Amino acid sequence: MLNKSLLPLIAIALLASCGGSDNQSQQPIETGFPSCSVPDQNEVFFKFLQNTYLWYDQLPGAINPQAYSSVDAMLDDVRFEQDRFSGFQDRQDYDDFFENATFTGYGFSSDQSTDLNAYIVRYVFDNSAAGLAGLSRGDRLTNINGFSVTQINRELLSNETVFGPDQVGFTINITFEKPSGEIINTQMSKIAVSTNTVFASQVFSSNVGEVAYLSFQNGFIEASDAELEASFAQLGNAGIDELILDLRYNSGGRLSVAANLASLIVGRSAVNDIFTTLTYNDKNSNRNSSFRFTSKLNALNLSRVVVLTTPNTCSASELIINGLAPHMEVATIGTATCGKPVGQNPDFYCDKVLSAINFRTVNSLDQGDYFDGLPPTCLxxxxxxxxxxxxxxxxxxxxxxxxxxxxxxxxxxxxxxSRQSIELTTSPSRLDYQALLTGHLH
Structure with a gap:
């Protein structure tokens, strides 16, 4: 299980490699403090910010590295007011999410914000303990490890108290209710969960032809490319005329995966056209670059895509919408997206990873800056x-x-x-980014 305190960091991890993790080697920085001490890390990471941060000109001229109890405190003090995305995480957590696609837990995500008396299951990973226990999307967990969810919320019990330590084999009793009303009492034990990102792929016939539905959640990660290629190979064999792409709980990740997914959707009509352009600060303008649509064997060659969205639809997910819009019709169904038209390449030092905003993204029509989110076509x-x-x-x-x-x-x-225009409106009030992911991984 991921600790509750790590969830905002994992949310950042979902975005941190938006644009690709270049993992550039850093020149040693002499700080005068013991290596990897808090003041040493504060000074080193602040120097990284002074060089690569998109809004480096909004930083203070200098800091006192000893004035902050942690790198998080330092970043919170110096960040640009518009920046609700930059953050730190442990290197192991970063590697586990992006490279290894694993965590210790039961293998499901829940929404804990809409019902004080139940955790609502958002999705369940393949071959997980939660799946073996019978949990599926839409189920309502009402009792966990001897605690009612009502009690958990009333007493603000910690994730470790409720779900137990990050230990393979730790077992809990659960009670949950299926959408049919059936009540199930069972057990599940923690395992090393291998995460997937494609959760459903199906085809149905309609009056406009064959329609595909693809649920793509939990990040644009290393393993996603193979999952998407396999899914689109199956869809291509079905002669698809329309695609419904579900990105409701996909908060982003690797931009290279987003470019591949976009290429699989639009196909031959956009090959070699610009998908998105990355612009860095004036100290790093030599890094400005573009991702282009590529030729894909399993591309669907569509003229329209319908995308399902929520405020958890973020970063690379938003790039799918914005990047495809000049080349095909894109309709969005749901609610406004999170509003992240910027991205990060991570900096590494000691056992920490700094994912600070260092580039902005625009589509081939130079459209971006949707900090208030992309509005839905149908609310x-x-x-x-x-x-x-x-x-x-x-x-x-x-x-x-x-x-x-x-x-x-x-x-x-x-x-x-559509190809003709993109309407980027603002929402009267937007959630702070750290509050976006109210569903948690367990």
């Missing part, structure tokens, strides 16, 4: 009440309606993004 509040691809899911049901009719079932101010 529908997310409700986790059924498994993937069920018409009982109101967001999915609205997407199916849009595919069939080309319009929303209820009026919405936004329009679909």
């Amino acid at each position: 529908v509040q997310d409700q986790i009440v059924a498994d993937w691809g069920s018409l009982d899911d109101p967001v999915y049901a609205e997407a199916v309606n849009y595919v069939n009719t080309g319009s929303c079932s209820a009026p919405t101010a936004s329009k679909s993004r």
Whole structure:
């Protein structure tokens, strides 16, 4: 299980390699403090910020490295006010998420914000203890390890108290309710969970032809490319005319994976065109570069894609929407995205990874800066009440309606993004980024 205190950092990790982790070697920096002490790390990481931070000109001229109890405290003090994305994490957590795709836990994600009396299961990883216990999307966990969720919320019990230590074999009793109303009491034990990112892939026939639905969650990570290629190979054999792409709980990751996914969707009509352009600060303008659409054997060659969104749809997920929009129609169903048109290449020192914003992203029409999120074409509040691809899911049901009719079932101010224009509106109030991921991994 991931500790509750690590969740914001994992959220950052989902974004930290947006644009690709270049892992450039750093020149040694002499600080005068013991190596890897807190003051030493404060000074080294501040110097990294002075060189690569997108908003380096908004930093103080200098800091007192001894004035901060941690690198997190230092960053919180010096960050630019618009920056709600930069952060630190331990190197092992970073490697486990991006490279190893593993963690110790039961293997599911939950929404803990919408029901004070239950944790709602967002998704369950393949071959996980949670899956073997019978958990699936839409289930309501009401009792965990002897604690009712009502008690957990009332007493603010810690994740370790409720779910136990990060120890393979640790076993808990759980009670959960299926959407059908069936109550199940069972046990599950922690294992080394191998995370997947494709959670569902299915095809159905409609009055516009063959429609594919693909649920892609939990990051754009190293393993995603192979999963996506396999899924699109199957979809290509089905002669797909339309695609519903579910990115509701995908908060980003590697930009190279996003470029591959976009290429698989749009296909031959955009090959060699710009998908997104990265612009660094004026000290690093030599690093400015573009990702282009590439030729893909399993590309669907579509003219429209319908994307499901929530405030957890972030970074690389938003690049899919913004980057495809000049080349095809992109309709979004759900709620506004998180608003992250910027990205990070990580800096490493001691056992810490600094993922600080150091470039902005725009599409081939130079459109970006959607810090208030990308608005939905059809506004529908997310409700986790059924498994993937069920018409009982109101967001999915609205997407199916849009595919069939080309319009929303209820009026919405936004329009679909198309080759002609992109409408980037602002939301009157947006959640702080650290509050976006209210669903947790266990």
